[in-house]
Amino acid sequence: MMGKRVMIVDDQIGIRLLLEEIIKSEGHAVTACENGKEAFDKINKEAPDLLVVDYKLPIMDGYALIKSLEEQGTNIPTILMSGLADEASKKCEGLSTVKNIFAKPFNVEDARETINRLLLEK
Structure with a gap:
C-alpha cells in the first residue's frame, strides 16, 4: 500500500x-x-488524504475549519477529536466529511484501526 498523507490539527x-x-x-x-x-x-497548498482535527482549537476551531473546507469544495475525510464528543457530534451533524468522532482520551488501537480504514476507503 502506498503511504498516504495525514494532517493532524491539535494544539x-x-x-x-x-x-x-x-x-x-x-x-x-x-x-x-x-x-x-x-x-x-x-x-x-496541498490537501492531505485524511484529516484528524481537534474540535476545540485556537484561532479557528475544528468545526469552522471543516465547514470552511466543505464550503469551498475541499472534501477530505475527517476524524474529529473532542473531550466533548456529544457536543461535537451534534454540532457537526451537517458536515459530510466528518467520518468519525474520537472522544478524548481515545484508545490508541481504535485510532490506528479507524485511521487505516478511512485511508483504505479513499
Missing part, C-alpha cells in the same frame, strides 16, 4: 506526537498544525 503537543507516532508506524506521512487557520492555509 496539544502530546496528542500530536502520539498520533504522529501511530500514523508513521503505519507507513504514512504526517503534517501537524496547531490551529485551524494554519491547517486551512496548508490544506489549500
Whole structure:
C-alpha cells in the first residue's frame, strides 16, 4: 500500500506526537498544525488524504475549519477529536466529511484501526 498523507490539527503537543507516532508506524506521512487557520492555509497548498482535527482549537476551531473546507469544495475525510464528543457530534451533524468522532482520551488501537480504514476507503 502506498503511504498516504495525514494532517493532524491539535494544539496539544502530546496528542500530536502520539498520533504522529501511530500514523508513521503505519507507513504514512504526517503534517501537524496547531490551529485551524494554519491547517486551512496548508490544506489549500496541498490537501492531505485524511484529516484528524481537534474540535476545540485556537484561532479557528475544528468545526469552522471543516465547514470552511466543505464550503469551498475541499472534501477530505475527517476524524474529529473532542473531550466533548456529544457536543461535537451534534454540532457537526451537517458536515459530510466528518467520518468519525474520537472522544478524548481515545484508545490508541481504535485510532490506528479507524485511521487505516478511512485511508483504505479513499
